[in-house]
Amino acid sequence: MNEDKIEEIIGCHGTDKSKLITILQDVQAEYNWLPPDTLRHIAKRLQVPLIDVFGIATFYKSFSLEPRGKHLIRVCLGTACHVRGGPRILETAERILGIKADETTADYEFTVEGVNCLGCCALGPVMVVDKEYYGKLPPTKVEGILRKYGYTSTSSNNGGET
Amino acid sequence: MNRRKIKSLQDLENLRQEILVKRDPQKTRVSICAGTGCLALGARKVITSFKEELKKQGLEDTVEIRETGCPGFCEKGTIVVIYPEGIYYLQVQPGDVPEIVEKTLVEKKIAERLLYTDPVTNEKAIHEDEIPFYKNQMRLLIGDNIKIDPKNIEDYIALGGYSALAKVLSKMSPGEVIEEVKRANLRGRGGGGFPAGRKWETTRNAPGEPKYVIVNCDEGDPGAFMDRALMEGNPHSVIEGLIIGAYAIGSHEGFIYVREEYPLAVENTSIALEQAREYGLLGRDIMGSGFDFDVTIFRGAGAFVSGESSALMSSLEGKVGAPQPKYVHTSVKGLWNKPTNLNNVETWANVPLIINKGADWFTSIGTEGSKGAKIFSLVGKVNNTGLVEVPMGITLREIIYNIGGGVLANKKFKAVQTGGPSGGCIPESFIDTAVDFDELTKLGSMMGSGGMIVMDEDTCMVDVAKYFIDFLVDESCGRCVPCREGLERMSEILTDICEGRGTEGDIELLEELSEVMKDTSMCGLGRTAPNPVLTTIHYFREEYDAHIKEKKCPAHVCKALIEYYIDGEKCTGCLACLKACPEGAISGDKEKVHVITMEKCNRCGICYETCKFDAVIIK
Secondary structure, eight states, rough: OOOOHHHHHHHHHOOGGGHHHHHHHHHHHHSSOHHHHHHHHHHHHHOOHHHHHHHHHSTTOOOOOOOOOOOEEEEOOOOOOOHTTTHHHHHHHHHHHTTTTOOOOOSSSEEEEESSHHHHHHHHOEEEEEHHHHHSSGGGGGGHHHHHHHHTTTSSSSOOOO | OOOOOOOSSSHHHHHHHHHHSSOOOOOOEEEEESSHHHHTTTTHHHHHHHHHHHTTTOOTTTTTEEOOOOOOOGGGOSEEEEEEETTTOSSSSSSHHHIIIIIISOOOOOGGGSSSETTTTEEOOOSSSGGGHHHHHOOOGGGGGGGGOOOOOHHHHTTTTTTTHHHHHOOOOOHHHHHHHHTTTOTTTTTTBBBHHHHHHHHHSSOOOOOOOOEEEESSTTTHHHHHHHHHHOOOHHHHHHHHHHHHHHEEEEEEEOOOTTTHHHHHHHHHHHHHHHHHSBSSSSGSSSSBEEEEEEEEEEEEESOOOOOHHHTTTSOOOOOOSSSOOTTTTGGSOOOEEEEHHHHHHHHHHHHHHHHHHHTTTTOOOOOOOEEEEEESSSSOOOEEEEHHHHTTIIIIIIIIIGGGGGOEEEEEESSGGGOOOOOEETOOBBOTHHHHHHHHOOOTEEEEEETTTOOHHHHHHHHHHHHHHOOHHHHHHHHHHHHHHHHHHHHHHHOOOOOOTTHHHHHHHHHHHHHHOOHHHHTTTHHHHHHHHHOOOHHHHHHHHOOOTTOOOGGGOOOOEEEETTTTOOOOOHHHTTTTOOOOOSSSSEEOOTTTTTOOOOOHHSSSSSSSEOO
């Protein structure tokens, strides 16, 4: 843990208990996950029981207690995307990267998640890589997109299938 | 930036006139939608291309580019509108930009191929009000989006923005404001439908200081994105409504709770709040009235259930965003146990309209119990997907066919799902039902926040029920037993049915579980969770029977109940499916009929999509 960095984040928001979620969001943005020692540090500084910090870290979906990949792939599984083939986009991404939803490739390049609606419903099915949106997406285009983010057949867990 | 603070109604009017004088109405303006939908379709590149092309042609000073909010017709993005003529170009790609600049901006001609073309008559439409998708709507709120750069408060003020606030602060008492909103019978647009005026009054009269006001932009219903478009595209309309409400309630501190999946809404709202402060529209002594009020923006951290009012308030306090038992309403004891008034984005945005045009005007629109207009997110298997704003009381048929242009690819309409996971699926026999808070509830569904997902013959209704239950299993806070355990059991039963293990009595068990959950769950999530199951059983029981008794999925969706075959008469032996199959389940040689090995097939359907000769069939 880089204590200075955590202190800098706490410094931006103060130590009021109501700032806990906001502070964790910034830590998540900094590290891509919530390292356990940072949680202990924050609990002490905000004088919140550690169990409550973990309660929040596990309740909200944007937090991760395990390291995530460099690129976060979110496949929308909202209703509109569901009826237009969203689950098949997720399956395709899973198959290409050789991991299941909520898992990360062995080289920590990619994490895949199915999410419950990204609010781009008119363009379903939708996939978001980091901050880039891809709408009206056929399964056949998924691999090409992943390649733009550095996917090669060797970056996946299973040696990759094309 | 140091700006002149607005100190009175007259000050605001003077500023508006100054802005209008500064702006030549005849100046050519290119409005480009920069909402999340169009950005997903490449709007950023279109904007860059326009800037480059204008520079190339030496037109930077004579043509203004405005990056606007979402006008709603997402299906046809990127949307570009040329003013003052109002020429409406659809599906604009970066490559189309030189043609638009050359033809329309220089030669003042129309690029016909980029206009809306009626799919039946082939007629072209030049202006917004000629396009069927728009002309059948009543665009009271969302209509301004294409005219406004949400990052520039002057655009909102130029259209008369903040005049309702000025009117309230200079001419109306808090009691009069509440009375007006009550008379308008503005009901909560987030789905609850509770009269906003009454809620405001309760909060105002509740003992305890301070009082808080909250904008709920934790829009979690899958398939709905109205609030995103308003918050991103016209944040000042929501902020103005919020300030008016705060004045009426006697609150000096407000919060805007935005879900983290909407980064652009957070960005635009933050800018809007800052600009409002600069002009003295937020902060101390607003418009010289002596009224103090300010707003903090809060990013949600991703939890559907946190959109419920008491849960959202817990989340704002920095706690787990789970619903609390409501022995006392949040309007009496809410955030930090103080009286708190929470309304949805669209509810707040309606307030300035009501103040400016009056409750009588507002109540002249809509039905007996539901007044005004409502924005719906029309999505799924429909031709014109996007956001539609219509008067309450319009029928489902009018929305889906007159505005939505009917079902995608001429397939047969099966159902429309409204109300998100708390709502239900409405079959074709009720397509002439008027859409309002009360009518859809009578059908076992609800209007909800405005999601409207069209389903066609290729949608399996058992799969849809399973989809919603699985969604809720994921999103239930787990606090009360009926919701936590009931949903898990329902998911197991529905999974069994979809995977061919359904047995006689499953439907009755689902119904029994549903009744218990409705009666005994703690919050709205659990109490309404059975709706998708009950409506699909009620209206589409034969599909459940087919799954359970015949082990067949009539819509060919449930993987365990379907098999893929290649029609030997249609197969040309082109090798396309063979190469595409990720499992290596297809064998055959060039120009010879291919065969699928069932043991290897994982029913991913890629062969079905790849085949250009319709030779892959599902049984």
